[in-house]
Amino acid sequence: xxxxxxxxxxxxxxxxxxxxxxxxxxxxxxxxxxxxxxxxxxxxxxxxxxxxxxxxxxxxxxxxxxxxxxxxxxxxxxxxxxxxxxxxxxxxxxxxxxxxxxxxxxxxxxxxxxxxxxxxxxxxxxxxxxxxxxxxxxxxxxxxxxxxxxxxxxxxxxxxxxxxxxxxxxxxxxxxxxxxxxxxxxxxxxxxxxxxxxxxxxxxxxxxxxxxxxxxxxxxxxxxxxxxxxxxxxxxxxxxxxxxxxxxxxxxxxxxxxxxxxxxxxxxxxxxxxxxxxxxxxxxxxxxxxxxxxxxxxxxxxxxxxxxxxxxxxxxxxxxxxxxxxxxxxxxxxxxxxxxxxxxxxxxxxxxxxxxxxxxxxxxxxxxxxxx
Numbered sequence: 001x002x003x004x005x006x007x008x009x010x011x012x013x014x015x016x017x018x019x020x021x022x023x024x025x026x027x028x029x030x031x032x033x034x035x036x037x038x039x040x041x042x043x044x045x046x047x048x049x050x051x052x053x054x055x056x057x058x059x060x061x062x063x064x065x066x067x068x069x070x071x072x073x074x075x076x077x078x079x080x081x082x083x084x085x086x087x088x089x090x091x092x093x094x095x096x097x098x099x100x101x102x103x104x105x106x107x108x109x110x111x112x113x114x115x116x117x118x119x120x121x122x123x124x125x126x127x128x129x130x131x132x133x134x135x136x137x138x139x140x141x142x143x144x145x146x147x148x149x150x151x152x153x154x155x156x157x158x159x160x161x162x163x164x165x166x167x168x169x170x171x172x173x174x175x176x177x178x179x180x181x182x183x184x185x186x187x188x189x190x191x192x193x194x195x196x197x198x199x200x201x202x203x204x205x206x207x208x209x210x211x212x213x214x215x216x217x218x219x220x221x222x223x224x225x226x227x228x229x230x231x232x233x234x235x236x237x238x239x240x241x242x243x244x245x246x247x248x249x250x251x252x253x254x255x256x257x258x259x260x261x262x263x264x265x266x267x268x269x270x271x272x273x274x275x276x277x278x279x280x281x282x283x284x285x286x287x288x289x290x291x292x293x294x295x296x297x298x299x300x301x302x303x304x305x306x307x308x309x310x311x312x313x314x315x316x317x318x319x320x321x322x323x324x325x326x327x328x329x330x331x332x333x334x335x336x337x338x339x340x341x342x343x344x345x346x347x348x349x350x351x352x353x354x355x356x357x358x359x360x361x362x363x364x365x366x367x368x369x370x371x372x
Contacts, residue, residue, distance in 0.1 A: 097127025175221025249275030301354025
């Protein structure tokens with residue numbers, strides 16, 4: 001069976017669950033394709049509904065909302081002296097996961113804007129990933145003149161940190177940052193065929209529904225002062241950061257379906273997510289300053305309010321056979337007011353603080369759809 005949407009009369013018949021009867025009175029199903037609002041819908045014999053179910057694999061990159069590092073390294077290059085972290089946490093995290101969705105056709109309806117095909121939909125996606133970082137420095141190499149630790153906030157006894165300047169001292173550290181994400185949505189949509197006389201006419205789809213989303217970042221790191229390549233007793237630094245952000249509200253979307261051939265569909269669309277947001281960040285750092293003494297830095301940051309997020313996507317879908325389609329897609333998403341922590345890189349920088357910032361996300365996915 002060809003993959004293009006059927007003509008107007010056939011669409012009406014699909015929506016109405018029409019059947020033809022042979023001379024012996026038995027029902028003969030002559031309408032099976034039911035993709036008025038997207039290829040891949042197939043008529044359920046004996047019913048007035050259309051259904052498709054899809055699953056996908058996702059690969060994505062999400063921006064890190066925090067500025068995180070560990071250890072302090074002082075370098076002198078010519079007349080210039082600079083201080084920086086021993087290493088930075090990566091500015092983004094690669095995540096992998098998957099998702100499922102369904103769309104359930106409700107048939108043809110009328111409205112002041114013209115006839116449309118109604119449907120309900122639902123989806124759920126999850127992904128997670130982790131990135132690692134490490135670094136090593138030694139006084140006397142690569143212009144390094146000092147190594148040590150910077151505190152998140154000034155300390156009445158030890159000031160803004162401790163640092164060694166004698167040759168032989170060095171610094172070694174390692175850490176990781178991970179991110180997990182999940183989103184679920186359910187709602188109602190309308191599909192308008194621009195020209196029902198043309199089987200390859202573009203289709204405009206409007207949809208709106210409820211959605212919930214959550215994203216979390218978890219970072220931890222440790223560093224040790226070294227001498228001669230071995231740990232120097234009592235001088236170390238370690239931290240742990242956890243952030244969680246949750247969004248709940250209404251998602252609205254607009255898609256345009258184009259049909260270059262009978263077996264292909266190109267989707268171009270976007271969405272706005274109107275939500276209330278709850279977010280928080282927790283940070284704990286301990287620095288050993290010798291003789292069993294420690295300096296602790298802690299931070300709790302809350303962030304909440306109404307926000308608007310946005311996304312845009314493009315997808316190419318191809319019919320493998322009557323019941324199966326495969327699609328390759330890309331989506332860009334902007335998520336507002338994500339909670340994070342900015343650490344003090346050098347003693348001259350602003351003290352440890354919580355931040356909220358919008359982050360960019362890039363999603364690529366491979367999707368298989370089964371029609372029923």
